[in-house]
Amino acid sequence: MRARFVLSEMSIGLRRNLSMVLAVVLTAAISLSLLAAALVLSKQIQTMKDYWFDRIQVSVFLTKAVTEPERTAIREELVQLPQVEHVYYESQSQAYARFKQQFKDVPSLVKNTPESALPESYRVKLKDPKKYQIVASAVQRMPGVDQVQGKSKALEQFFRFLGYGQKIALAVALVALAAAVLLIFNTVRLAAFSRRRETGIMRLVGASDLYIQAPFILEGALAGFLGSLLAVGGLLLTKALIIDRGIHGMFGDVVNYVSWGAVASIIPIIILTGVLLASITSAVTLQRYLRV
Amino acid sequence: MIRFQGVTKLYPNSARPALEDASVEIEKGEFVFLVGQSGSGKSTFLRLVLKEEKPTKGQIWVAGKDLSRLSHWKIPALRRQIGTVFQDFRLLPNKTVRENVAFALEVIGKPRHTVAKVVPEVLELVGLGGKEDRMPDELSGGEQQRVAIARAFVNRPMILIADEPTGNLDPSTSVGIMRLLDRINRTGTTVVMATHDSHIVDSMRRRVIELEHGHVTRDQSRGVYGYAR
Ligand SMILES: Nc1ncnc2c1ncn2[C@@H]1O[C@H](COP(=O)(O)OP(=O)(O)OP(=O)(O)O)[C@@H](O)[C@H]1O
Ligand SMILES: [Mg+2]
Numbered sequence: 001m002r003a004r005f006v007l008s009e010m011s012i013g014l015r016r017n018l019s020m021v022l023a024v025v026l027t028a029a030i031s032l033s034l035l036a037a038a039l040v041l042s043k044q045i046q047t048m049k050d051y052w053f054d055r056i057q058v059s060v061f062l063t064k065a066v067t068e069p070e071r072t073a074i075r076e077e078l079v080q081l082p083q084v085e086h087v088y089y090e091s092q093s094q095a096y097a098r099f100k101q102q103f104k105d106v107p108s109l110v111k112n113t114p115e116s117a118l119p120e121s122y123r124v125k126l127k128d129p130k131k132y133q134i135v136a137s138a139v140q141r142m143p144g145v146d147q148v149q150g151k152s153k154a155l156e157q158f159f160r161f162l163g164y165g166q167k168i169a170l171a172v173a174l175v176a177l178a179a180a181v182l183l184i185f186n187t188v189r190l191a192a193f194s195r196r197r198e199t200g201i202m203r204l205v206g207a208s209d210l211y212i213q214a215p216f217i218l219e220g221a222l223a224g225f226l227g228s229l230l231a232v233g234g235l236l237l238t239k240a241l242i243i244d245r246g247i248h249g250m251f252g253d254v255v256n257y258v259s260w261g262a263v264a265s266i267i268p269i270i271i272l273t274g275v276l277l278a279s280i281t282s283a284v285t286l287q288r289y290l291r292v
Numbered sequence: 293m294i295r296f297q298g299v300t301k302l303y304p305n306s307a308r309p310a311l312e313d314a315s316v317e318i319e320k321g322e323f324v325f326l327v328g329q330s331g332s333g334k335s336t337f338l339r340l341v342l343k344e345e346k347p348t349k350g351q352i353w354v355a356g357k358d359l360s361r362l363s364h365w366k367i368p369a370l371r372r373q374i375g376t377v378f379q380d381f382r383l384l385p386n387k388t389v390r391e392n393v394a395f396a397l398e399v400i401g402k403p404r405h406t407v408a409k410v411v412p413e414v415l416e417l418v419g420l421g422g423k424e425d426r427m428p429d430e431l432s433g434g435e436q437q438r439v440a441i442a443r444a445f446v447n448r449p450m451i452l453i454a455d456e457p458t459g460n461l462d463p464s465t466s467v468g469i470m471r472l473l474d475r476i477n478r479t480g481t482t483v484v485m486a487t488h489d490s491h492i493v494d495s496m497r498r499r500v501i502e503l504e505h506g507h508v509t510r511d512q513s514r515g516v517y518g519y520a521r
Binding site for chain 1: 342364365368369370371372373374376382384395396398399400401443444447
């Protein structure tokens with residue numbers, strides 16, 4: 001009985017200001033999409049950081065003509081450096097295996113690269129990745145060392161770029177969410193005004209605050225929910241089409257991309273934000289404009 | 293049933309109080325007319341009973357409850373014990389007679405079978421049997437007021453408040469409405485009615501409380517509308 005009544009009042013309200021409700025749904029969808037974008041970017045950054053930071057931070061490539069004593073000297077020099085956490089040795093055949101794995105989608109490249117083209121190397125893990133320069137200069141001039149590579153500048157910049165992107169998306173998302181809140185506030189106020197006859201009678205015959213306000217709050221929550229569903233739809237499409245097909249198709253496996261699991265973990269955040277934001281805004285508005 | 297003790301109501305931004313130091317006691321089952329010129333404070337009195345307004349000074353008891361101690365969330369319970377009728381009927385134009393009355397029960401969460409049972413009873417009581425499916429704009433003013441009374445009474449309140457219920461009706465229709473209010477009063481319901489209609493007051497011979505500029509200037513059992521006329 002109660003549920004039936006509240007639902008029928010809600011549907012009357014929805015039909016009465018359909019255009020306003022649609023505006024709320026779309027605004028919510030846009031702002032929540034931006035929020036989703038910010039979250040995806042932060043997941044992507046995390047994924048890539050895990051990928052790079054777990055791996056070697058400095059690679060010391062050895063010359064083709066390196067001798068056994070040189071090899072040992074370089075290793076001992078690296079190991080005694082206080083900034084170094086761990087030193088791995090990668091032989092030519094190991095390097096070749098990794099190379100084959102990395103470029104398995106490009107068989108022609110693998111076929112045309114002999115194992116001997118890949119240098120052997122020491123892969124060094126640092127206690128603090130920023131200390132790269134100290135380690136590099138310690139071994140750079142030693143005999144047998146071909147070149148030393150750190151985490152490249154380009155990669156650093158790429159991370160920074162992604163970081164900016166994420167912050168901007170987050171900032172725009174917050175502004176859009178604020179716009180959505182204002183719009184919901186106005187919509188609910190108008191809805192309350194357009195149904196003041198009904199609510200006036202309800203107050204008079206002793207309906208409780210909750211009973212009077214529930215249809216409005218549910219209306220708001222439904223609009224927020226629909227908006228969040230649209231945003232989730234956009235998120236899934238982005239993952240399937242832009243990330244997996246577009247970027248992955250173009251650049252291959254140079255980095256790890258944000259996984260379906262990570263994307264799925266964003267979905268409840270988006271839906272919860274949409275529903276809670278809309279219903280809390282509605283409830284607060286009604287506290288001001290519709291009380292017993 | 294209703295007790296005002298030294299009640300003053302000063303609306304914000306207004307120089308003169310709408311009600312000043314008013315003390316009145318109304319017993320259970322009484323029928324009371326509230327008379328006085330326009331602006332004398334009748335509607336204010338009734339709004340205070342409903343706790344739609346809070347008194348600036350003084351104390352009010354309704355149905356044994358001190359309204360100043362009644363917390364916000366208990367106001368609905370108070371209003372369920374008070375039926376209210378206005379000059380302008382206040383019906384929902386897009387609902388039928390039956391739905392208008394049922395609305396009052398639905399919004400306080402009464403179960404469906406109760407609504408189905410009591411709504412026809414009360415419509416019969418107010419003389420609207422057979423017109424349950426009409427819309428308000430298909431009814432005369434008197435009939436609309438009967439719907440409003442049915443809605444006010446359907447929950448069997450202890451108190452019925454009527455603010456100029458005959459204000460928009462012609463004299464003969466008004467007599468019918470007064471008969472109905474009298475019948476409701478005879479079921480034990482306390483009726484408080486604000487009115488400008490001297491004929492009605494004079495013919496009913498019930499208790500009359502007169503307000504003048506917010507002061508109670510007369511309280512007379514079996515009274516008339518005014519002395520000097
Ligand atoms: N909400 C309000 N805010 C400010 N002043 C008000 C308000 N309601 C009523 N008043 C003032 O309080 C005084 C009493 O008003 P009230 O409505 O109680 O009179 P009344 O006796 O019901 O008059 P009427 O017979 O015209 O209905 C008037 O001076 C009115 O202007
Ligand atoms: Mg009045």
